[in-house]
Amino acid sequence: MSDEASPLGARKNRAELFSWANTLRSGYGLVGSITLAILVLAALFSPWLAPYDPHAISSSYLGPPSGEHLLGTDLVGHDLLSQLLHGARVTLLVAVTAAVISFGLGVLIGSLAGYFRGPVDAVLMKVTEFFQIIPSLVFALILVAMLGSHLWLVTIAIGITIWPQQARIVRSQFLTLREREFVQASRALGFSDRHIIFREIYPNALGPVLVQATLDIGIAILLETALSFLGLGDPNKASWGQMLFGAQEHLERAWWIALWPGVAIALTVLAVNFVGDALSEWFNSRSDVGRVSLQKRKNVASPPAAAPSRTGDGTALLDVQDLTVHLRRGAKVVRAVDRAEVKVRPGERVGLVGESGSGKSMFSRAVLQMLPSANVETFTGRIALDGIDLMRLNEADMRRVRFEDLSIVFQDAMTYLNPTMRVGKQITEAMAGLSATDRQERTRQILASVALPTTTRFMRRYPHELSGGMRQRVLIAMALASQPKLLIADEPTTALDVTVQAQVLRTLVAVHTKTDMAMLIITHDLAIVAEVCDRSFVMYGGQIVEEAAVSRLFSEPRHPYTRGLMASMPGKSDYRLGKRLTGSVVDLTDVPTGCRFAARCELAHDRCSTEPPWVRIGDEGVRCWLFADESGPIGRSTDKPADSKEVTTS
Amino acid sequence: MNMPILRLNKLSKTFERRSFWNATRPLSYAVRDVSLDLVKGETLALVGESGSGKSTLGLLTMNLLTASEGSVVFNGKPLEKAGAKDMARFRRTVQIVFQNPSAAFNPRRTVLATLAQPLLLHGKPSKTQLRARVDELLETVGLTPAAAFRDVFPHQLSGGQRQRVMIARALSVDPDFVVADEPLSSLDVTVQAQILDLLIRLQRERDIGYLLITHDLALVGEVADRVAVMYRGRVVESGPATTVCDAPQHPYTRLLMASTLSADPNERRIGAADTARVFDVPRDDGAGCSFAGRCPLAESQCKTEVPVLGRSGQPGTEVACHVIQRRDGDV
Numbered sequence: 001m002s003d004e005a006s007p008l009g010a011r012k013n014r015a016e017l018f019s020w021a022n023t024l025r026s027g028y029g030l031v032g033s034i035t036l037a038i039l040v041l042a043a044l045f046s047p048w049l050a051p052y053d054p055h056a057i058s059s060s061y062l063g064p065p066s067g068e069h070l071l072g073t074d075l076v077g078h079d080l081l082s083q084l085l086h087g088a089r090v091t092l093l094v095a096v097t098a099a100v101i102s103f104g105l106g107v108l109i110g111s112l113a114g115y116f117r118g119p120v121d122a123v124l125m126k127v128t129e130f131f132q133i134i135p136s137l138v139f140a141l142i143l144v145a146m147l148g149s150h151l152w153l154v155t156i157a158i159g160i161t162i163w164p165q166q167a168r169i170v171r172s173q174f175l176t177l178r179e180r181e182f183v184q185a186s187r188a189l190g191f192s193d194r195h196i197i198f199r200e201i202y203p204n205a206l207g208p209v210l211v212q213a214t215l216d217i218g219i220a221i222l223l224e225t226a227l228s229f230l231g232l233g234d235p236n237k238a239s240w241g242q243m244l245f246g247a248q249e250h251l252e253r254a255w256w257i258a259l260w261p262g263v264a265i266a267l268t269v270l271a272v273n274f275v276g277d278a279l280s281e282w283f284n285s286r287s288d289v290g291r292v293s294l295q296k297r298k299n300v301a302s303p304p305a306a307a308p309s310r311t312g313d314g315t316a317l318l319d320v321q322d323l324t325v326h327l328r329r330g331a332k333v334v335r336a337v338d339r340a341e342v343k344v345r346p347g348e349r350v351g352l353v354g355e356s357g358s359g360k361s362m363f364s365r366a367v368l369q370m371l372p373s374a375n376v377e378t379f380t381g382r383i384a385l386d387g388i389d390l391m392r393l394n395e396a397d398m399r400r401v402r403f404e405d406l407s408i409v410f411q412d413a414m415t416y417l418n419p420t421m422r423v424g425k426q427i428t429e430a431m432a433g434l435s436a437t438d439r440q441e442r443t444r445q446i447l448a449s450v451a452l453p454t455t456t457r458f459m460r461r462y463p464h465e466l467s468g469g470m471r472q473r474v475l476i477a478m479a480l481a482s483q484p485k486l487l488i489a490d491e492p493t494t495a496l497d498v499t500v501q502a503q504v505l506r507t508l509v510a511v512h513t514k515t516d517m518a519m520l521i522i523t524h525d526l527a528i529v530a531e532v533c534d535r536s537f538v539m540y541g542g543q544i545v546e547e548a549a550v551s552r553l554f555s556e557p558r559h560p561y562t563r564g565l566m567a568s569m570p571g572k573s574d575y576r577l578g579k580r581l582t583g584s585v586v587d588l589t590d591v592p593t594g595c596r597f598a599a600r601c602e603l604a605h606d607r608c609s610t611e612p613p614w615v616r617i618g619d620e621g622v623r624c625w626l627f628a629d630e631s632g633p634i635g636r637s638t639d640k641p642a643d644s645k646e647v648t649t650s
Numbered sequence: 651m652n653m654p655i656l657r658l659n660k661l662s663k664t665f666e667r668r669s670f671w672n673a674t675r676p677l678s679y680a681v682r683d684v685s686l687d688l689v690k691g692e693t694l695a696l697v698g699e700s701g702s703g704k705s706t707l708g709l710l711t712m713n714l715l716t717a718s719e720g721s722v723v724f725n726g727k728p729l730e731k732a733g734a735k736d737m738a739r740f741r742r743t744v745q746i747v748f749q750n751p752s753a754a755f756n757p758r759r760t761v762l763a764t765l766a767q768p769l770l771l772h773g774k775p776s777k778t779q780l781r782a783r784v785d786e787l788l789e790t791v792g793l794t795p796a797a798a799f800r801d802v803f804p805h806q807l808s809g810g811q812r813q814r815v816m817i818a819r820a821l822s823v824d825p826d827f828v829v830a831d832e833p834l835s836s837l838d839v840t841v842q843a844q845i846l847d848l849l850i851r852l853q854r855e856r857d858i859g860y861l862l863i864t865h866d867l868a869l870v871g872e873v874a875d876r877v878a879v880m881y882r883g884r885v886v887e888s889g890p891a892t893t894v895c896d897a898p899q900h901p902y903t904r905l906l907m908a909s910t911l912s913a914d915p916n917e918r919r920i921g922a923a924d925t926a927r928v929f930d931v932p933r934d935d936g937a938g939c940s941f942a943g944r945c946p947l948a949e950s951q952c953k954t955e956v957p958v959l960g961r962s963g964q965p966g967t968e969v970a971c972h973v974i975q976r977r978d979g980d981v
Contacts, residue, residue, distance in 0.1 A: 181754040185816075188712050189768045189823065190741030203758050355838035356809075468700075497699035498865060502909035505920045524839060527868075527911035531920045550915045568843035570868040571913035580847060581840040584808045 029278025035271035043088035050082035054238060062254045072256040074246060083238055084260050090239040091221060091268075094155045098220035101159025103213045106166025113167070114174020115197055125171070128164045136161030137226060144232045151234040158223045166212050173205035211280040218272035225265055240265050316384075317518050318344040318367070318486055323381035325359070325366045332589040333377050336362035338542045340381070341614070344486065344518050351529035351536035351550070352522045353565070357585040359542040360522050364490050368408060369398050386485055403430075407479035411491035413471035417463040423474050424459025430481035446477045449514060450507045469500030473507055480511060490522045505532055526569050530554060538562050541586040541596035548620040558622040560601045595625070654687035655827050655859060656744065659728070660720035661685070661710055663703075680706040682883040683720070690826050691857040695864060695874035695891060697906070703883040704863045708831045711861060712746050742772060745820035749832035751812035755804035761788070761815055762800045768822045787818040792848060810841035817848065827859040834869070846873065867910045871895045879903050882940040885959060889967025899962045899969045901945045939972070947973045 042049060051070075052058070055078065060066075063073040071080040113124040140157035147153050177183055183200050191200075227233060228241025235242070240261040247257035325337040336359040344350045354360035365371050367383055369390055383390045385405055390398065410416050418426060427446060428439045444454040450473040452458065463471055472492065479487055489508065493501040509532060512519055521533060529536050529550060536553055538546040538561065546559040557563045564581035567574040583600045592598065594609040601608070607625045615627040661684045664677040681703040688694060688711070698704040709715040713722060713729055721728035724740050732740065748754045755764055765784045769775055775783060785796035791814040793799045804812055813833065820828055830849065834842040850873060852858055862874060870877050874891040879900065887900040898904045912919045939945070942952040951972050962969035963978035 181748040181750060182756045184709075184714055185746065185748065185754055185819065186756075186767075187714055188741065188744075188746045189771065189819070190738055191767075191771060200756055204756070355840060357838075498867065499699060499905055499909040502911070502920055505911075509920060525911070526839070527913055530913060530915040531911050531918050554913075554915050564840055568840045569913050570866070570872045575843070575872065580843045582844070584810050584841055585838065 028274045029281075032271045032274025032278060035267060036275060039088060039268055039271070040092065042085055043092050046082075046085035046089055050079075050085045052079040052082045054078060054082040054086040056082075062250065062257075064254070065256055071260050072254070074243075074254070074257050075250060080243075080257065080260055083243060084240070084264060087238050087240045087243055087261065088264070090151070090237045091224060091241070091265075094151065094158070094224050094239065095217045095220040097155045098158035098162065098224075099213055099216040101156065102163040102166050102216050102220075103209075105159070105163040106212075107170050107209065109163070110167035110170025111174055111197060111201075114171040115178065115193070115201075117175075121171075124167075128167050131161070132164040134161075136223065137230075140223070140227055141230070141232060144227070149232055149234050151237045154224065154227055154232065154234060157227075158220050161223070162216055162219055166209070166216065169208050169212050170205065173208060174201060177201045177204055208280070211276050214272060214276040214279060218269040218276070221265060221269055221272070315345060316343040317346045317348075317386055318342070318520065319382070319384040320363075320367065321382040321384075323363070323366060323383060324378055325362050325371065325376070326378040327362070327372065327375045328377045329375065329589065334588045335359075335542050335591055336588060337366060340539075340542075340544050342520075342537055342544065344520050346485070346518055347516050348535065349512060349519045349521065349533045351533035352520060352539060353524065353526060353529055353536055354522075354539035355524055355585050357541075357588060358539040359588065360524075360539050361490060363539070364408065364488050364520070364522050367488065368402060368406065369393075404482050405485045407482060407484040407487050409472075409475050409479050409487065409489045409492050411494045413468070413475045413495075414463065416475060417471060419463055422460050422462060423466070424456075426463075427459075427474070427477050427481050430478045442481070443477075446480050449480065449511055450474075450477045451503070451510075452477065467500075468496055469503055472496060472500075472504050476504070476507060476511070480515075480517075483515070484517060486518045486520065488520045488522065491524070492521070493528065494523075494525075508532065526554075526565060527571075538565070541591060542588055543596060543623060544614075544621075545597065545623045546621070548622075552620065558617075558620075558627060559597075559624050560603050560626075561597045564600070595623075654689050655724070656688040656711065657723040658684060658686045658688070658707075658711060658720070659723050661707065661717045661722070662719040663706055663710055663715060664718045679703075679883045681710060681717075684880075684883075684885050685720075686878060686885070686888075688827055688859055688861055690859045691853065692875045693853065693860040693862055693873055695862045695870040695877040696880060697864060697867060697870055697877055698880035699865060699906075701882070702880040704880050705831055707880070708746070708829045708861065708863050711829055712744060713740065714746075738772075742823045743825055744827045744829065745823060745825040747813075747816055747820050747828060747830045747833045750836050751809055751816050752805070752836075754816050755812070757803065757805060760801050760803055761807075764804070764815065765818055765822055768819065772823055783822075787822055788815075790821060790852075791815070791818045792844075793818070808841075809837050810844060813837060813841075813845050814848065817845075817852070821852070824856075825858065827861070829861045829863070831863045832865070833862075835864070835866070849873075867895065867906060868913070879906065884940065884970065886941065886970045887962075887967065888959065889962075889964065893964050893967050897964055899964060899967060899974050900941075900971050901947050901973075902941050905944075939970075947971075949973060 058069070058073060058077040058079065060069070060073050061075055061077040063069055063077075065072045069079050069081070071084065073079055074083070109124050109128060113121040113128075136158075139161055140154070143157045144153060178201070183196060186196050186200050224233070224239060225241035225244060228239055228245050229248070231245060233239060233242045233245060243261040244258055244265075247254075247261070251258055320340060320342040323337055323340040323342075327334045327336055338359075340359075340363060342350075342352070342363070352360050352363065362371070366379065367385075367390070369383075371379060381391070385401065388401070390401060393401065417423075421429075424443055427443050431439050431442060434442060443459065447454045447458070452470060452473055463474070466474065476492075492508065493504050496504060505528065508519065508521075511517070519532075521528065523529065533550050536548065536550050537544050538553075538559065540559075540561045546553070546557070546562050548558070553562065554566065557566050561581075563574075564579070566572050567579045568581065569575060581600055586592075586596045586599065592609075593611065595601070595604070595612045598604040598608040603626060605625070607628075612623050612625045613628055614621055614623050617627065661681055662679060663681040664679050666677060684707060686694065696704045696707065706715065710717050711722060716730075721730060723729070724732065724743070725736065727736060729737075729740065759767075762781075762784055765787055766780050769780055769783055781800075784800065788794070788796040788799055793811060793814050799807070799811070799815075804815065807815065817833075833849065834845055837845060846869070849860065853860065862870075864870065870891055876889065877891045877894045878885045878888040879894070879902065880886070881902050887894060887898070887903045894903065895907070898907045908919065910919070938953040938955060939948070939957050942948040945952065949972065955972065957970040957972050957975070959968040959970045960975050961978070962974055969975065
C-alpha cells in the first residue's frame with residue numbers, strides 16, 4: 001500500500017550506517033590484536049631486531065634521532081631503539097605475569113566466596129575489600145622499599161594489588177550462575193561440588209573473567225611504569241618505565257628520550273583495551289542471540305503526506321488490511337505477519353489469540369508503528385485508525401496519534417514505568433492541554449476508574465513501592481489518560497497472579513463500560529478471551545486463521561487449529577478427550593507454501609499443499625480448505641484458481 | 651494408601667530481610683510450619699500465588715535449600731542425619747523439573763552429554779550402553795527419532811522439546827518422586843497439554859509421585875489427587891483435589907477459585923458489576939491469620955491468634971481458619 005521506493009531507500013541508509021559501525025567495532029579488535037602481535041614479536045625477537053646491544057655505549061650521548069641512531073641516544077649513549085625493543089620484553093613480561101597472578105588469586109578467592117557463600121564469603125570479601133582500599137602504589141612502594149628493587153618483587157607487588165577486581169567479577173558470576181536452574185539440577189542429581197564448579201560454572205563464567213584478565217595487562221603496564229618512574233624499578237632490567245625514569249631529568253634538552261617509551265606504553269595499553277572491548281563485545285553477542293531491540297522509529301518513510309487521507313468504510317475504528325511484516329533475523333527472514341485483515345469497531349472488545357511465534361506481538365507493534373526498525377524487511381498494507389492511514393503518517397503525526405488516539409498496555413509494567421518518577425506525575429504527563437488543577441482532577445478520576453487510591457499520598461509513590469497488580473493498573477491509567485479511541489492490551493495480565501489478574505481484567509471491563517473506548521486484547525490465554533471479549537481473531541504462523549464471535553468460537557470452533565487450542569485448555573470438555581495437537585508452532589523463518597498448519601493437522605489432505613483461501617462466512621471467517629466449498633450460513637467462497645492467495649467474498 | 655516416600659515435618663524457612671537503615675535483620679518466613687506426606691504414584695498439587703512460598707517448599711523438599719526448622723524425612727530418617735549413602739539414594743529417588751526450560755541446561759553441552767552425565771555419576775555403563783540408555787530416555791519422553799536430538803544443543807530445541815529433555819534428565823536416575831515446579835507455565839498452550847499428558851503417562855507407567863507446584867487451578871482440577879493451598883508460607887487448606895476445587899472452604903481458596911477464569915464465554919466470572927476491590931496488601935506482622943487483612947470473614951480473633959490446620963466440614967479436608975472451624979464445630 002505505501003510507497004515501496006522510499007522505505008527501501010530509508011532501509012538502505014540505515015543498513016549502511018550499521019555495517020559501518022560494525023566494521024569499526026570489529027576494527028577495534030583487529031587493530032588491537034595486530035598491534036599486540038607486533039609488540040609481542042618485537043619483544044621476542046628483540047636480540048635480533050635491535051641494531052645495537054642495549055647496554056652498548058656509543059660516542060654520541062643525548063643524540064637526536066639520526067640515520068645512525070633512528071630514535072636517538074640517551075645520556076649515556078645507549079641506542080634508544082635497541083633499548084625500546086629490549087624494554088618491551090621486560091614490560092610485557094612483568095605485565096603478563098602480574099595479570100596471571102591477579103587472575104589466579106582473583107579466580108581462587110572469587111570462586112570460593114561465590115560458591116560457598118555465608119561466612120566464607122564474608123571473610124574473603126572483607127579481605128578483598130581491604131586490598132582494594134589500600135592504595136596500590138603505596139603498597140608496592142613499601143614492599144619494594146623493604147625488600148629491594150627486584151623485577152620479580154615489582155611483578156608480585158603489582159599482581160597483589162590488582163586482583164580484587166577480578167575476584168569480585170568471579171564472585172558475582174558464581175552468585176548468578178549458582179542460582180541458575182541447570183546448576184540446581186546438577187545438585188539435585190547428586191553431583192559433587194568439584195564437578196559443579198569446574199564443569200557447570202567455570203565454562204559459563206569464562207567471558208567476563210577473560211576480559212578482565214586482558215584489561216589487567218593494561219593496568220599492570222601502567223603500574224609498572226608508575227613504579228619505575230618513582231625510581232622503584234629494577235635498575236638492571238631496562239623496562240619502558242625505567243627509560244622514562246632515566247629521561248625525566250633531560251626532558252628539556254632531549255625530548256625524544258621520554259617520547260618513545262611514552263608512545264610505546266600508550267599504544268600498548270590502548271591495544272590491550274581494544275582487545276578487551278572486542279572480547280567483551282564478542283562474549284555479549286554470543287550470550288544474547290536473537291534479542292531484538294525495539295526502537296520507537298518508523299523506518300517506513302512516508303511519501304510527503306498531504307492531508308491525512310480519510311479512507312475506510314467508516315464502520316471500523318481500526319481497519320487493518322493486507323498487513324505484512326517480515327523481519328530479518330541474521331540471514332533468515334521471519335514472516336511475522338502475512339496479509340492480516342483485522343477490524344475493530346468502536347466500543348468493541350476484540351481478542352487476538354495466538355501462541356508464541358504466531359506473530360501477534362509484531363501485529364500490535366506494527367499497528368503502533370513501533371517495529372524494530374533495523375530489522376524490518378517488508379512492511380506493507382493498510383492500517384487505518386478512525387479513517388487515518390497510519391502507514392502514511394510521518395513520525396511527528398504518528399507520535400500525536402499514539403499520544404491521543406491509541407494507547408497500549410504492555411505485559412511487563414515495571415519496564416514501562418519510569419522508576420524515578422512519581423506515579424501521579426507519570427499519569428499526568430500522558431495528558432495534553434489541561435491546566436495543572438484540571439490535570440490533578442482528571443488524574444484522580446482515572447485512578448478511581450482503575451480502582452486505585454486517589455490520595456495525594458498514593459500519587460507521590462514510586463513504581464517500586466507498588467504491588468504488581470497496582471503497577472499494571474497504573475499502566476492502564478496512563479493509557480487511559482489521553483482518552484484514547486482504541487486501547488491495545490498486549491498480554492496485560494500474563495505476569496500476574498490469578499487473583500490480581502482477575503482484578504486487572506475487572507478493571508479493564510469496568511473502564512470499557514464507562515467509556516466508548518474500543519479494546520484489542522492480545523493474548524495467548526483463551527480464558528481471557530472467553531471472559532472479556534465480544535469477538536476474536538485467532539492467529540497462527542503469522543496469519544489470521546479464524547475470526548468469530550466469541551460465543552461461537554468456543555462452542556463451534558471452525559479451524560482445526562482453534563479446535564486444537566480448545567482441546568488444550570483445561571476445563572473445556574474437549575480437554576479430557578485428549579485430542580491434543582502434536583508438534584509445535586510452525587517456524588516463521590521457514591513456512592510451507594501451502595497451509596501453515598497442515599503439518600499438525602489431522603484433517604490435512606492434498607489440497608492443503610496450496611495456500612488455503614480466506615473463507616468469509618457472514619461476519620466471520622476461516623482460512624481453511626475444509627470450508628472453501630461448503631456453503632456457510634450466509635456467504636460462500638468463490639472458487640478461484642489455487643494460485644490466487646486469497647479468496648474473499650462478503 | 652502407600653507409605654509416604656518423603657515426609658515434610660514442620661518445615662520452616664526464614665530469610666533475612668535486609669534493610670538499609672537497620673543493622674538488625676528481622677527474619678521473614680518464606681515457609682512456615684508445613685507438614686506434608688509425599689506418596690508414590692500420587693499427585694499432590696501445591697497451589698499458591700507468587701510469594702506464597704511454594705517454590706521455596708519445592709527446593710526444601712529437594713534438599714537444595716536447608717530448612718531453618720523442621721526436617722525432610724526420607725526412609726524414616728531426617729535428611730540432616732543422613733550419611734553419604736542415604737544421600738546418594740535420596741538423589742536417585744527424588745528429582746526435580748524446573749519451570750523454565752531455557753535456563754535449565756548448561757548451554758555448552760549437547761543433549762547426549764546432558765543426559766549421559768547423571769548416568770555416569772550413578773553407574774559405570776559402557777559407551778554403547780550409555781548411548782542406548784540415552785536413546786531410550788529420549789524415546790520415553792517422546793523425542794523420536796532419538797538420533798535427531800542426541801547431538802543438538804538445548805538452545806536449538808523448541809520450548810516443549812527442551813521441557814521433554816528436562817523430564818528425561820529427571821528420569822535418568824529412575825526416580826520414584828518428582829518435584830515439578832511450574833513445569834508448564836513457560837510453554838505455549840498446545841505444548842502445555844502435550845507435556846502434561848507426558849507427565850501423566852509417566853506416572854501411570856512408572857508409578858511416580860509428583861509434587862506439582864502451580865498457580866493454575868484449572869490444572870489442579872484436571873490432574874491432582876490431593877491439593878495443598880499455600881498463602882504467605884502456610885498451608886491454609888488441604889484435601890482431596892475434587893473436594894477442594896468443588897467446595898473450597900478457606901476464604902482464600904474461595905477467592906482463588908472465584909478469580910480463576912472461566913473457559914466458557916457463557917459463564918463469565920469476571921463481571922463489570924463487581925468493581926475491583928483494592929487492597930494494599932498489609933504487611934504480615936506474624937500475629938494472627940496472615941489473610942485477615944484481605945478476608946471478608948475476619949473477626950477480632952483472626953488478628954491476634956494464628957489459626958492452625960484442623961478438620962473442616964468437608965470430609966478429608968483440613969482448613970486453617972478460625973471462622974470456618976468454629977462454624978463446622980457447631981454443626
